[in-house]
Amino acid sequence: MPFGWTVNPYRGCEMGCHYCFARYTHEFLGLGDPEAFERTIYVKEIDRDRLVTEFRRARRSGQTVALGTATDPYQPAEGRFDVTRRILEAAREVPGLRLSITTKSTLVTRDAGLLRTIADASEVAVNLSITTTDAALARRLEPRAPRPDLRFGAMRTLADSGVATRLFIMPILPGLTDDEANLRTLLAAARDAGAGEAESNVLFLRPGTRETFMRFLAIEFPRLVPEYERLYRGSAYARPDYVREVEQRVRRLAAEAGLSARRRADRPDQGAPRQLSLVW
Numbered sequence: 001m002p003f004g005w006t007v008n009p010y011r012g013c014e015m016g017c018h019y020c021f022a023r024y025t026h027e028f029l030g031l032g033d034p035e036a037f038e039r040t041i042y043v044k045e046i047d048r049d050r051l052v053t054e055f056r057r058a059r060r061s062g063q064t065v066a067l068g069t070a071t072d073p074y075q076p077a078e079g080r081f082d083v084t085r086r087i088l089e090a091a092r093e094v095p096g097l098r099l100s101i102t103t104k105s106t107l108v109t110r111d112a113g114l115l116r117t118i119a120d121a122s123e124v125a126v127n128l129s130i131t132t133t134d135a136a137l138a139r140r141l142e143p144r145a146p147r148p149d150l151r152f153g154a155m156r157t158l159a160d161s162g163v164a165t166r167l168f169i170m171p172i173l174p175g176l177t178d179d180e181a182n183l184r185t186l187l188a189a190a191r192d193a194g195a196g197e198a199e200s201n202v203l204f205l206r207p208g209t210r211e212t213f214m215r216f217l218a219i220e221f222p223r224l225v226p227e228y229e230r231l232y233r234g235s236a237y238a239r240p241d242y243v244r245e246v247e248q249r250v251r252r253l254a255a256e257a258g259l260s261a262r263r264r265a266d267r268p269d270q271g272a273p274r275q276l277s278l279v280w
């Protein structure tokens with residue numbers, strides 16, 4: 001994994017992206033119904049002293065602490081429970097951290113000032129996940145996530161506050177968001193919103209996600225079902241030749257836009273990540 005430590009304040013996510021790879025985490029809790037992932041959200045609590053101690057351990061390791069590797073740390077529940085904010089307040093007490101945050105939510109701008117303060121003493125980057133600039137398509141794929149233009153607005157606000165941002169084009173969806181026009185528009189919009197770099201990954205269809213996504217595809221985009229069956233052939237990964245073609249396309253278009261691009265796999269492997277302790 002390209003990070004050594006993870007913190008996930010919530011389990012489940014109300015934003016309900018049909019391709020969400022974290023759906024399997026609810027199955028561990030015995031909640032196999034795909035709807036439960038979007039409707040039954042588990043909120044973790046923090047023990048501040050313990051978290052500060054663990055942040056110090058993470059700092060000693062020199063590894064990145066990734067906030068929101070499974071579900072979104074700024075999903076709607078954060079507006080009510082403030083767990084992510086309290087985690088960041090603990091991080092502020094430990095200068096010298098390497099912190100990355102991944103979100104689709106504009107709520108991250110609420111913490112722009114706090115992130116800026118953390119960035120004075122630590123390395124911080126916010127990854128805004130945006131898969132398409134087409135608001136109508138985004139609404140179908142990511143039903144309760146903020147519109148793409150609002151996410152780019154959040155990117156701009158963070159950049160103006162002095163917080164480093166990246167565009168995460170994750171996942172790239174075959175036949176839906178992998179075309180040249182969409183990728184070019186995304187990369188140009190990210191550059192204009194102040195992002196420093198872009199990272200991308202083709203859709204990963206792990207068990208749990210596969211059933212939900214293919215059901216969605218059969219209802220909303222039935223013409224694409226044979227193409228997905230051909231590309232994935234029972235595997236969680238798309239065919240390597242397709243993945244290579246898309247990666248080359250992203251690299252070329254990013255260079256045209258003046259952004260550096262990398263694949264998720266390009267980030268240095270930091271071993272098996274450890275979860276920072278939160279309390280159920």
Ligand code: SF4
Pocket residue numbers: 013014015016017019020021022070071072075104142145
């Ligand atoms: S915002 Fe992220 S965590 Fe939430 S459903 Fe979408 S992909 Fe999953």
